[in-house]
Amino acid sequence: MKTAAFARRLSLALLLLSAAGAAFATNPAAAPAAKVVADNPALHPTFTVRVVGKGQPMLLIPGLNCPGAVWDETVAHYQTRYWCHIISLAGFAGTAPVAPLADPLLPAVRDQLLAYIKTQKLSKPTIVGHSLGGFMALALERGPARGHRPARDCGFAALHGRHPESGRYRGNRAAHGRQDAPADEAGPLPAAQRQMVAGMATDTARQTQIARWGTASDSATTAQAMYDMYTIDLRNDVGRIQQPVLVLGAWAAYAQYGSTKESTRAIFTQQYALQAFAVNALDYLLKPVQEARLAAALAKARAHCSAPVPAAMTPAGPAEEAPLAPLTVQDQVFVKDGERCWFVKLADIKLFEINGSYPRIHFESHQPLIPRTLQQLEARLDPKVFFRVNRQQIINLKWIAGIEPWFSNTLKLKRRGGPEVEVSRQQSVRFRELLSL
Numbered sequence: 001m002k003t004a005a006f007a008r009r010l011s012l013a014l015l016l017l018s019a020a021g022a023a024f025a026t027n028p029a030a031a032p033a034a035k036v037v038a039d040n041p042a043l044h045p046t047f048t049v050r051v052v053g054k055g056q057p058m059l060l061i062p063g064l065n066c067p068g069a070v071w072d073e074t075v076a077h078y079q080t081r082y083w084c085h086i087i088s089l090a091g092f093a094g095t096a097p098v099a100p101l102a103d104p105l106l107p108a109v110r111d112q113l114l115a116y117i118k119t120q121k122l123s124k125p126t127i128v129g130h131s132l133g134g135f136m137a138l139a140l141e142r143g144p145a146r147g148h149r150p151a152r153d154c155g156f157a158a159l160h161g162r163h164p165e166s167g168r169y170r171g172n173r174a175a176h177g178r179q180d181a182p183a184d185e186a187g188p189l190p191a192a193q194r195q196m197v198a199g200m201a202t203d204t205a206r207q208t209q210i211a212r213w214g215t216a217s218d219s220a221t222t223a224q225a226m227y228d229m230y231t232i233d234l235r236n237d238v239g240r241i242q243q244p245v246l247v248l249g250a251w252a253a254y255a256q257y258g259s260t261k262e263s264t265r266a267i268f269t270q271q272y273a274l275q276a277f278a279v280n281a282l283d284y285l286l287k288p289v290q291e292a293r294l295a296a297a298l299a300k301a302r303a304h305c306s307a308p309v310p311a312a313m314t315p316a317g318p319a320e321e322a323p324l325a326p327l328t329v330q331d332q333v334f335v336k337d338g339e340r341c342w343f344v345k346l347a348d349i350k351l352f353e354i355n356g357s358y359p360r361i362h363f364e365s366h367q368p369l370i371p372r373t374l375q376q377l378e379a380r381l382d383p384k385v386f387f388r389v390n391r392q393q394i395i396n397l398k399w400i401a402g403i404e405p406w407f408s409n410t411l412k413l414k415r416r417g418g419p420e421v422e423v424s425r426q427q428s429v430r431f432r433e434l435l436s437l
Contacts, residue, residue: 037120044112045098046105050086053079057122059113060086063131064225065217066210067093074128085122087113087133091221093213101220106132106228110139124243132225138234138241230354230391233373244301258355258369260338266371329385329398335361337368346385350418352377352394359394362418387431389413390424 039049050068052075060071068088075084089109091097102108113136117125129137197207197214214222251264327333327346335342344363351362352374359374360367378388388394395413402414411423411431423431 039116039120043119044116045090046102046109046112047087047089048095049116050088051084052086053082053084055081055083057120057125058082058084059117059122059125059127060084061113061127061129061133061136062087062089062092063129063133065092065214065222066131067095067213069093070130071128082126085116085120085125089132089221089225091218094216097218097221101224103224104228104232105221105224106136106139106232110136113140132229134247135229135234138237138245139232227391231375233375246297258337263338263369266336325380327380327382329382335368335370337370340368342366342368346381347396347398350396350399350415351421352386354392387427387434389421389427389431393421395421 039051041048048068058078060068060074062068062070068086071084071086075086078084088095091101098105127137127140129135197210200210201207251259251261329347330345332343332345335344342363344361349361349363352359353362354360354374355367355369358369358371359377360369374388374392374394378386378394381394385397386394387397395415399416399418400413401416404412404414406412406422406428408425410425410428413421413423415421
């Protein structure tokens with residue numbers, strides 16, 4: 001994701017990065033033969049594991065709707081030097097989903113991964129993940145078992161690896177009950193699917209394979225995983241990571257959703273780099289990675305590995321972030337999206353709406369993205385004016401033109417100069433209480 005920078009000091013083992021066809025690593029020191037511990041799949045029902053290779057342990061976690069087979073080329077390249085534990089998550093790419101489905105799901109996956117690392121006695125494993133897998137690599141730092149080395153590949157402008165409509169999709173299935181979702185929402189239409197996978201791979205054969213994996217995935221599992229990534233904020237945990245981490249962020253695939261190289265770099269700086277350098281991170285890379293830039297980063301890591309560490313040196317703690325003051329409806333806020341800037345009065349903002357990884361602000365005819373979460377915005381906005389109607393939207397109550405009863409005792413709000421907004425079942429109850437005499 002997570003998403004992370006992140007080394008208070010590097011261990012003697014070198015970083016490994018492996019991501020979608022482009023990987024680097026130097027030969028690790030010869031490792032003693034690993035003592036194989038019999039795996040008990042019943043202890044981790046949220047995933048299965050395929051183990052190949054020998055050497056230093058490495059976990060490879062796939063992205064949303066992908067099976068462990070997405071790492072086949074990577075494993076073939078590294079299995080003579082690394083003891084590869086390839087994870088396949090239940091419910092993705094045709095595998096049987098967990099029943100009942102955990103809510104939240106990803107914390108359960110995290111806990112079972114940590115337990116697997118412990119029971120298999122994997123000493124300082126390298127954790128490699130892309131998209132959801134990268135999110136899980138960072139999430140493992142929340143658990144009690146530390147000492148692994150995450151490597152993460154993510155697209156910052158669409159952190160969760162799917163089209164922004166996935167937020168609405170999860171809302172239909174979870175906020176209103178999965179059983180309430182229409183049957184025709186079980187999978188995207190072929191045209192939409194083609195558009196989605198075009199941002200994930202350039203090779204048409206791989207696009208077809210990705211689409212097949214997505215179609216074969218359990219929709220409820222996909223929706224729950226999407227929802228978890230939308231609502232679990234790992235940024236405060238970034239500064240606590242003590243092991244070396246390499247993060248690759250992509251933007252070109254998400255240009256159609258408004259992503260630019262500048263906006264992606266800004267998101268990285270705010271979410272990774274600022275907190276990372278506060279704890280002495282060594283470097284970061286932004287895709288497309290230049291060979292010379294990668295070589296320089298590796299040289300810096302090797303130099304740091306070979307340097308003696310003073311015995312008295314203690315890691316700095318994570319930087320404390322002062323809480324921001326609440327805003328009033330008359331306050332003005334500075335908004336920057338790419339090269340464009342605005343100074344906007346909060347009263348003129350009609351709607352905050354998740355689009356991809358971050359909210360869009362709706363004011364006048366503009367809809368810029370901002371690198372914040374809805375939770376952060378909600379904490380600063382006046383609750384008498386701005387109301388969280390569902391998981392994806394915060395609406396300005398002053399811009400409501402009408403209210404209609406909707407399905408399952410929910411509400412639909414008509415906005416002045418904008419599309420209607422559905423209020424979730426739980427928030428419909430709060431809305432009635434807030435506005436009742």
